[in-house]
Amino acid sequence: MPFTLSPRLAGATGRGPRANRIAKSLRATCLAALLAAPFALPAHAAPAAAKAETESYVPDVGQAGKDVIWVPTPQTMVDKMLDMAKVTPKDRLMDLGSGDGRTVITAAKRGLTAKGIEYNPDMVELSKRNAAREGVAKQATFEKADLFETDLSKADVITMFLLPTINEQLRPKILELKPGTRIVSNSFHMGDWEPDATEEVKEDCRTYCTALLWIVPAKVDGTWKIDGQTLQLTQTYQMLTGKLGNADITDARLDGKKITFTANGTRYTGEVNGRSISGTKEGGGKWTAKRA
Numbered sequence: 001m002p003f004t005l006s007p008r009l010a011g012a013t014g015r016g017p018r019a020n021r022i023a024k025s026l027r028a029t030c031l032a033a034l035l036a037a038p039f040a041l042p043a044h045a046a047p048a049a050a051k052a053e054t055e056s057y058v059p060d061v062g063q064a065g066k067d068v069i070w071v072p073t074p075q076t077m078v079d080k081m082l083d084m085a086k087v088t089p090k091d092r093l094m095d096l097g098s099g100d101g102r103t104v105i106t107a108a109k110r111g112l113t114a115k116g117i118e119y120n121p122d123m124v125e126l127s128k129r130n131a132a133r134e135g136v137a138k139q140a141t142f143e144k145a146d147l148f149e150t151d152l153s154k155a156d157v158i159t160m161f162l163l164p165t166i167n168e169q170l171r172p173k174i175l176e177l178k179p180g181t182r183i184v185s186n187s188f189h190m191g192d193w194e195p196d197a198t199e200e201v202k203e204d205c206r207t208y209c210t211a212l213l214w215i216v217p218a219k220v221d222g223t224w225k226i227d228g229q230t231l232q233l234t235q236t237y238q239m240l241t242g243k244l245g246n247a248d249i250t251d252a253r254l255d256g257k258k259i260t261f262t263a264n265g266t267r268y269t270g271e272v273n274g275r276s277i278s279g280t281k282e283g284g285g286k287w288t289a290k291r292a
Contacts, residue, residue: 073099073102073103073161073186074201074203074209075102075106076201076203077186077201077209077211078102078103078106079106080199080201080211081103081159081184081186081211082103082106082107082110082157082159082184084184084197084199084211084213085157085159085182085184085213086182087107087110087112087157088111088112089110089111089112090156091112091113091156091157092112092113092114092115092154092155092156092157093107093112093113093114093115093155093156093157093158093159094114094115094116094117094150094152094154094155094157094158094159095107095114095115095116095117095158095159095160096117096147096150096158096159096160096162096170097117097118097119097147097160097161097162098116098117098118098123098127098142099116099118099123099127100123100126100127100130101116101123101126101127101128101130101131101140101142102130103116103159104116104127104131104140104141104142105127105130105131105134105136105140107140107157108131108134108136108139108140109134109136111139112139112157113139114139114140114141115140115141115142115143115155116140116141116142116143117142117143117145117147117150118142118143118144118145119144119145119146119147120144121144124142124143124144127140127142128142147162147170148169148170152173152174152177153177153178155177155181156180156181156182157181157182157183157184158174158181158182158183158184159183159184159185159186160183160184160185160186161185161186161187161188162185162188163188164188164189164190164191167185167188167189167190167191168190168191171190171191171193174190174214174216175216175217175237177216178216179216179217179218179219179254179256179257179272180215180216180256180257181215181216181256182213182214182215182216183213183214183215183216184211184212184213184214185211185212185214186209186210186211187209187210187212188212189212190212190214193214193237194237194239195212195213195214196213196214196215196238196255197212197213198210198211198212198213199211215238215255215256216256217235217237217238217254217255217256218254218256218257218259218272219235220233220235220240220254220259220272220277221233221234221235222291222292223291223292224277224289224290224291224292225289225290225291225292226244226277226287226288226289226290227287227288229244229245230243230244230245230292231243231244231249231289232244233249233252235254238253238254238255239252239253239254240252240253240254240259240261242261243263244261244263244264245263247263247264248263249261249262249263250262250263251267254272257271257272257273258270258271258272259271259272259277259279266281266282266283267281267282268280268281268282268287269281269282270287270289275290275291276288276289276290276291277289
């Protein structure tokens, strides 16, 4: 059975004393469309009158969290974010501010091991019930935790719907993750770290909403020795400038561990492995670089 949580429960959340700031930052038309969506729990999920209050908990759109208010994410956006990250069953996903658990549950239904980090304990319990109802309680787990204090190092994919200011606070921690870790954000940027890809999502929104993807780059800034020459690299996130000998390198960038650049008319492609890089040259031939 497909996962069909109510649009009102389809969410992204986090923490927040400055809860009103998200209302200014979110695209008004996207939010308006979500608020206008009908609310209806499946008949089999309607809480019985005799159930405990915690089991009948229903979150309100716009309710305050620790740093941001809770605003739902359309299922089409959830699917787009996972598609952009090219998730596979081998991946481990972590959703920061997991709300009612929709992203985590959707990932689990694709075969991933997925975990939601959520500060609101009622949301955590709601997510667990949703996962159990959808038959993915073993693959989809949830933890009541502060996202700033959470260990992100085991994740291959991180999803989030947080304010730009919070994304920027998380950015140094994210950049220390293993190269190739994929980060996908609903709507909001990461300061001056330009995304590797963006895609618009119109369905379920009256105007376009944006999914943004970043791939954590390897660290290559500095001096390398390659074929008896010096390769000097200057790194700004995934973008590179520098010289190979006396020649400027061009079209240079990182895609996780993968590095590409052109020097003296030759295209170099390689993979970074700690203090060494190895790869091939356009037209044939191999190359290896070692940190000086």
